[in-house]
Amino acid sequence: MTVPTVDVHAHVLLPEVEALVAGLDGLAEARALDARRNGPAALAVSGPMVRKRLPRLTDPAVRLATMDAQGVDVQLVSPSPSHYHYWTDEVTAEKLYRLANEATAAHCATAPDRLRGLGLVPLHHPDLCGPALDHALGQGLLGVEISSHAPGRDLSDPAYEPLWTRAERTGAIVFLHPFGCTLDERLDRWYLSNTVGQPTENAVALSHLIFSGVLDRHPGLKLIAAHGGGYLPTHIGRSDHAWSARSDAGAGCAHPPSSYLGRLYFDSLVHDPHVLRELLRAAGADRVLLGSDFPFDMGTEDPVGALRAARLPEADFDAVRGGNATTLLTEGPTP
Template identity: 85%
Template structure:
């Protein structure tokens, strides 16, 4: 029996063209100030050198492929660095940005099309553009798009996104949910809490909006992949189920217990704890968990296969998560 390739669905590319596009534009300084306020000076002092040290892996396909070989990874699903979202941009700039990001990501992946598959971006802050941006990404040969957990003033449950969810479901596009920033702001501005607490919180809030609002009822065929193992939500669904069962306001938007929707979603394996990974496999199903590394950032893992092996899954589940599930997901019907 042929074993599937090892597929990492959580890997990033840095796009200098996007940053050049927004440099100096009105709103850029305020966005940087907000990012600085949310992260705090200590985190920013570490982030700059960390990213600079990884520019070759983030921009040079040859360096990326060599690193993949060292990790035992056959295929990466490459998404733009979330720092490229720039949800502060106006419609004209946002149109240029998503086109540039989609085309640059596709060009990066074309260096090794058999090993690098890509995702594009959509401007969440302008919902009316989302379907057009998704179409552009698919036209470039990308498999879908990466989105954040929210846009300013809009949650993913906002009805304005319904055309996007409909089109993503119709096309079989992958939607990769990867937060950037956290709305808890200065409460997390020390000890890198903006990431260690903020990212799991943002994942959990975004997924809860999709579940409780009925988005997943209306679009059961969505191929939605949640980064960071879905944050806190998958291992704390008992409280959500209890609320749904006892409170009419919690039950108003979705037809089934919240935990049942975990088996309609996909999750990457990047939880940094083998016990949590085992629990994620238990509650979501081994067929709904995909290998993820957050390549090449410091909050990822340099040995994604080793991290998966540490969970002690059965052989069938190990190989499903290592690559079988993702191989099926990346092959569009």
Template identity: 85%
Template structure:
């Protein structure tokens, strides 16, 4: 039996969500913050880039043709992080997550054997997150996508405990995908907001989850970190050292920080075969999943070729190519 080739990092654009929030109080301020963080040069490139890729982001037939060209059998499709809208009030946030969950499920239902989906939860309203997760699962989605933080809240916030409980109880897949870096204008040139900001946010968010003891309290969480977990896996030795020598660093998690990497999953999107090999070494070949960031320019158009360039063993290559994701998502082998 051969496992399908599975891409766990692929996005869908949902115009109906943007139509829902258009003109609402708070949206203009959020867009202004996004513009300030990215800078005018980045926005000038990003707009046309997304426009050119719109068919692949919205049309299932175009998506499937692109997957065929890549040799990808199954995608785990998550909403574009631009749909998070963590500025929204409770009422608007409920409308956003319900619409996003239903629209993503409808998109995937056009090719159910090839597309699995993830929904959204309102990270800014912890009291609503369990209900939002349940709604996503009721639509047949595999779980939900979350960012690295919400305004005024890190992922270590105790208010998220009911959500972690419910995610663990249901076996929902959580996809940690940052959107926006709080280093703000320091990264507003040369697309540093993405090239430096995304891996920074991944590392910060994962560190909050590890050092706060979330994974001790919820060892069954199924969390995939986008972008290979950012800077954390390649610099985890510094975290281990701090945990070992400082009482404050080691106060709230029971084990060496590096040991938690083997409880997580990471996508393979690190843009360097040597970094990918290191990720496999520290997390384990059974914890790395193929990821392309389909179809954005900061992804890869040929994720299997990129994986092959890391020169993993045949068994490790097959595990990352699809066997691990097939097991995680309960997909049938071909």
């Protein structure tokens, strides 16, 4: 049987979510922070870029036609990270995750054999994360998407233990996709906020999960890291050295950091065939999944071609192209 081609990094834009937060206290401040982090030149390019891609982000028929052109059979669709809104109060945050989960599920329901979905949880209100995950699963979604941190909290924060416990018990997928880099204005030119910021945030978030022992306590957690996990997988030797050389670095996790890469999943979106081959070497060919960042300009219009450029052995190519993801998605969560 031919293995379907599965793209695990694809986004949907939800106008309902933005309508919900429009005019609320805190939105202007959040947008001002985003503007400072990205800089005016980046914002001037990003606005028209998103508008040009609105049909692919909102219209299932256009999405499916583009998938056909790309040779993609199935997408794992997650909300645009711009919908996180980790500044909202508890009442609004609950309304937001419900709206986002329901709208994403409705989008995917137009082609349930080809579109599977992920919802959102409000990381800035840890007590709501468990109910938000339950709601997502109740909508038929496969899990949730999270950022690399929330204001004042990293993913190692004990407040998230109930979320990891619930995600592990249910088999829900957690898709780690950063939005915004805490290096702030240092990255406000040349789109460094994305080109450097995203892989940095991935590396920091994954390091928190590893070094704090979250992955020791929750070995069955199904976590997919966007952007190939950022800088961490290709520079994991430095983490191993610190773990073995320093008592403070090795105090929180039981094993060398590199050993945890095989417990995580990574998308293939690294924009370099040499880096992709190294990612497979570091994490294992069974832990890498095809990802395109559909349909944004920092993604790839030809995810299968980008994978083919790495010249992997045929078995590894097929595993990354869709075999690994098919197994992961078919297993599915248990609400």
